[in-house]
């Protein structure tokens with residue numbers, strides 16, 4: 001399969017070889033999964049993945065490639081939230097992902113912060129944009145749906161690529177959700193969020209886990225749901241109708 005031709009990975013000096021390997025593996029497996037599991041192949045020019053050893057280097061690159069100011073670059077990256085700002089970001093027009101993934105504070109080795117999983121998550125966003133870009137201006141997918149489907153895809157890719165096991169994901173999510181307990185929003189509250197990365201940055205790991213579990217349940221009985229959903233969306237069907245047709249149910253975010 002011609003996989004490597006789609007992913008072009010650039011790493012700063014100082015980024016560890018194992019991190020590069022993990023990111024490349026996740027990226028390649030993501031492309032395979034679009035064709036095999038989701039069954040809508042990734043049709044795009046090459047995806048550029050840039051791995052940086054520091055936040056500063058990442059901002060500089062963003063300024064160069066997008067031609068934005070330091071402040072715009074920092075805003076884009078969520079740096080105003082401190083060192084725990086956004087780890088990776090995608091830019092649809094240039095099909096590029098900027099990532100700083102070697103942040104020890106995030107607990108390396110856990111599936112939630114696996115470089116391959118994070119790259120797969122961002123590649124899924126690029127793919128969402130490809131399919132829904134015309135409709136995007138008229139009616140966005142709600143943030144929980146964008147993030148939940150990306151997170152479901154990303155964990156599935158990591159498992160398929162043997163970066164971690166299904167059991168490790170369950171263990172990680174139980175830990176993340178348990179750790180934050182009472183502070184976590186209920187699923188139905190998430191319907192109101194329009195930007196997860198900024199409004200709920202600190203709890204993101206646990207919140208994304210809740211969405212992952214939701215999508216896992218949804219897709220267990222309906223494995224082709226994501227494929228159908230994005231096919232309908234690419235035809236201009238509005239999200240709620242597309243959701244009901246694809247999953248045979250409304251978005252019942254309250255699972256309790």
Ligand SMILES: [Zn+2]
Nearest residue numbers: 121125147150
């Ligand atoms: Zn995301």
